[in-house]
Amino acid sequence: MDAELEAILRIVRSIPKPTTHPVTLSDEYLRLIAHVERLPQDQSGADKTWVPNLIEGFAEHYKKAVRVR
DSSP states (O other): OOHHHHHHHHHHHHSOOOOOOOOOOOHHHHHHHHHHHHSGGGSTTSOOTHHHHHHHHHHHHHHSOOOOO
16 A cells, blocks of 8 residues: 555544434424324325426426536
């Protein structure tokens, strides 16, 4: 391994690894999720043909987005 690559690897290895903490969900959030999951639109067999159109619409929207600085 050449010296430049070794130096790069030393730098990368010296970067502290991020620590993760458990996510705590509030009772209200869990209640709202349960409510949404009970909706007729979310049940097995419900018409979900609109989903691909929605995803395509999002993709088209973000494809046209430009960064503003």
